[in-house]
Amino acid sequence: MDTRGPLCVGIDPHASLLASWGLPDDVGGLERFARTTVEALADRVAVLKPQSAFFERFGSRGVAVLERTVADARAAGALVLMDAKRGDIGSTMAAYASAYLEKGSPLFSDAVTLSPYLGFGSLRPALDAAAASGAGVFVLALTSNPEGASVQRATAADGRSLAQVVLDHIAAENAGAVPLGSVGAVVGATLGDAGADLNVNGPLLAPGIGAQGATPADLPALFGAAAGDVVPSVSRGILRSGPAAAALRDAADRFRDEVRAAVGPRNEEFR
Numbered sequence: 001m002d003t004r005g006p007l008c009v010g011i012d013p014h015a016s017l018l019a020s021w022g023l024p025d026d027v028g029g030l031e032r033f034a035r036t037t038v039e040a041l042a043d044r045v046a047v048l049k050p051q052s053a054f055f056e057r058f059g060s061r062g063v064a065v066l067e068r069t070v071a072d073a074r075a076a077g078a079l080v081l082m083d084a085k086r087g088d089i090g091s092t093m094a095a096y097a098s099a100y101l102e103k104g105s106p107l108f109s110d111a112v113t114l115s116p117y118l119g120f121g122s123l124r125p126a127l128d129a130a131a132a133s134g135a136g137v138f139v140l141a142l143t144s145n146p147e148g149a150s151v152q153r154a155t156a157a158d159g160r161s162l163a164q165v166v167l168d169h170i171a172a173e174n175a176g177a178v179p180l181g182s183v184g185a186v187v188g189a190t191l192g193d194a195g196a197d198l199n200v201n202g203p204l205l206a207p208g209i210g211a212q213g214a215t216p217a218d219l220p221a222l223f224g225a226a227a228g229d230v231v232p233s234v235s236r237g238i239l240r241s242g243p244a245a246a247a248l249r250d251a252a253d254r255f256r257d258e259v260r261a262a263v264g265p266r267n268e269e270f271r
């Protein structure tokens, strides 16, 4: 992010986007879409976030496209955050960890999104695998969708919100790490008010900018002193500019510049 600027671009090949790019809704269209996005953006944006669901939709051939997408994006210098939102009992979590976070696995990524709602401790195999590989994870804390609040803002036995429990676990994982730990939190840019302590000493992925209505200008009020640690994420808001590579690049540059203008430099004092 220091080198390339604060932006994550999601690779979300919705059927409607394939259509608007003039591509068929099949694995060939998926392959062209992903390749075009990677060729346009992987040498300039900090993070690319393929949304696994849109690849899984096409079965094993879609997953093969996902493998190539990850490899090509990493080869071009982008960090790849696999958006798979995995969460399961610990013994199954170990298999997910080996799929996404073990070097040499076909889907090895720089980080993966995880759901902590089977209990934060169930994520341990993924936290350990990430640490062993020099990779990271992003744990859902406060999601961008309106339904999330009914679970995430519920009150735990000790009076904290469930989201705060998750955020406190993340902060404990990252304690003492400089400049930031490798356990990130997902906090939707759409929330308006976090109502939680976001000081987790890790990166804060903020999806919801663009199609879900949030803008870079919303980030300072939501994140306060943590705004410099935010990785804002945009999928449809940029992908809709395609398929021309120049238009995709312009859209990404525009979002990156808007984020920079809104957020300013990273606040080292904050931590």
Ligand SMILES: O=C(O)c1cc(=O)[nH]c(=O)n1[C@@H]1O[C@H](COP(=O)(O)O)[C@@H](O)[C@H]1O
Pocket: 010, 012, 051, 083, 113, 142, 143, 144, 145, 186, 187, 188, 207, 208, 209, 210, 211, 212, 233, 234, 235, 236, 237
């Ligand atoms: O983990 C995520 O990336 C995520 C978390 C969240 O709280 N909200 C959210 O929208 N996302 C993902 O971010 C992307 C948002 O896409 P756009 O709304 O098109 O920018 C989708 O792939 C979502 O699955």
